[in-house]
Amino acid sequence: MSRLADRLLEMVAPHTVARATDCDYQCCGANYWKYCCYYPNGTSHCGSCITNSSSQKWC
Secondary structure (H helix, E strand, C coil): CHHHHHHHHHHHCCCCCCCCCEEEEEECCCCEEEEEEECCCCCEEECCCEECCCCCCCC
């Protein structure tokens, strides 16, 4: 799934930004998470916090 997210992020990220080297889900509250990618130049890009609708607990 992270490879698909990387590709989607590449489509919306400026071409001057290097390819993300580390992308993963992060907690941003009880049962809320966001997908963040970190780039070699020190920048990062995160999606909005969303609730986890499945029975699996992310946080």
